[in-house]
Amino acid sequence: MQVNTQTVNFNADGELLDFAQKRMEKLELFYDRIVRSEVFMKVQKTSLKENKVVEVKVHIPKDTFIVKKRCKTFEEAIDSACNSLERKLVKKKSKPKVQNPLKIF
Secondary structure (H helix, E strand, O other): OEEEEEEEOOOOOHHHHHHHHHHHHHHHHOOOOOOEEEEEEEEOOOOOOOOEEEEEEEEEOOEEEEEEEEEOOHHHHHHHHHHHHHHHHHHHHHOOOOOOHHHOO
16 A cells, blocks of 8 residues: 655654554455555644544545544654544445345345
């Protein structure tokens, strides 16, 4: 799976990029047809402690999942976003496929 990572308002170190890459690759355990994913990390300039925002887009055939999380650290936000995506991918995988709804009758 191809993982694109973009940072806004800061420069990410290698450890953070590696963490994001490894965590996104674990999503393939739940749904094996992931085409690519995009991770956007932003620092918002607010007085709140939870100013780290992570937005993750996962592209699969005929669909795209988008999750946005705000936390105190990027690692926590990435982990939380991936947990949400895991649930969505498992739900997508277990959904029954209807080939042609007009041929039921």
